[in-house]
Amino acid sequence: MREYTLDTKALVMVQGSSKGTQPKYYDDGYWYKANSEGYEGLAEYLVSLVLKCSNIKDYVVYEPCKINGKSGCRSKTFLSKTESFISFERLHEVYEGGHLLDRVRVIPEPAERIQFVKQFVRDTVGIDCSEYLSQVLSLDMLTLNIDRHFNNLGVVIDNESGICRPAPVFDNGAALLSSWGRFNEETIEENIALVCGQPFCANLRRQALEAGIGLQIDYGRLETCLSQEPDSRALRVLDYQLEANRDIIPNFHLREECLEDEWEHNPKDTLLQREDEWEPEL
DSSP: OOEEOOOGGGEEEEEEETTEEEEEEEETTEEEEEOSSBOHHHHHHHHHHHHHTBSOOOBOOEEEEEETTEEEEEEEOOOOTTEEEEEHHHHHHHHTOSOHHHHHHTSSSHHHHHHHHHHHHHHHHOOOOHHHHHHHHHHHHHHTOOOOOTTSSEEEEETTTOOEEEOOBOOOTTOTTOBTTTOOSSSHHHHHTTOOOOSSOSOHHHHHHHHOOOOOBOHHHHHHHHTTSOOOHHHHHHHHHHHHTTTTSOBTTHIIIIIHHHHTTSOHHHHHTTOTTOOOOO
């Protein structure tokens, strides 16, 4: 694992968490995040492996490392010199005023909340973020990411042309039960019972199904990649989740051959009927 020594001049306070600002370093085109609650850097890295073996093409790659002697991760900036990232939260502040989460909370059903955000983004910047949301929320379901929020969902705008595109998938450090303090039960099952998702629904599976399953995985390739990783709780959680969600997340190679026929036997409505523990509150 590589170690980087960074000066305090590179320290940046970023509004990048539902819990508020978090310290990061930015140096020579790379962002550096040190672990704060557990093994966030390892979680980022393993989720990067999942994305590498998926149908999602636009995502940030994270490298586990040490930062000033502390474990964490680093990633290359996804912005060119002419681009800016604008979160959905910031878009709402600029165009409507107030917090997007406060507006979404008063909408009773998750499907309606998702539709509201999709329409808001379409009206403000002119892009359809349906596929983007379906991919991100499917990934969050698989990896148990409890910190998806309207500050790490957004668009990238080219400041010269004004053209917008959905942002790449990034900020997955709260996945795979990475917080030792929050998830300190003995078994994976007990810890998963404590998972509370966001931003559209507390139940991550319900949220993903309402948005549509946009993630596909090359399971064979991913298993090969993961077999080379040392044992860790993060890896065991990922293995558990891959097995638990095989009935929902399609095999990438099967999609062209026979998946459409297979998926007709598992429509969203049928899967939603299994969600006995759904809580509509955020």
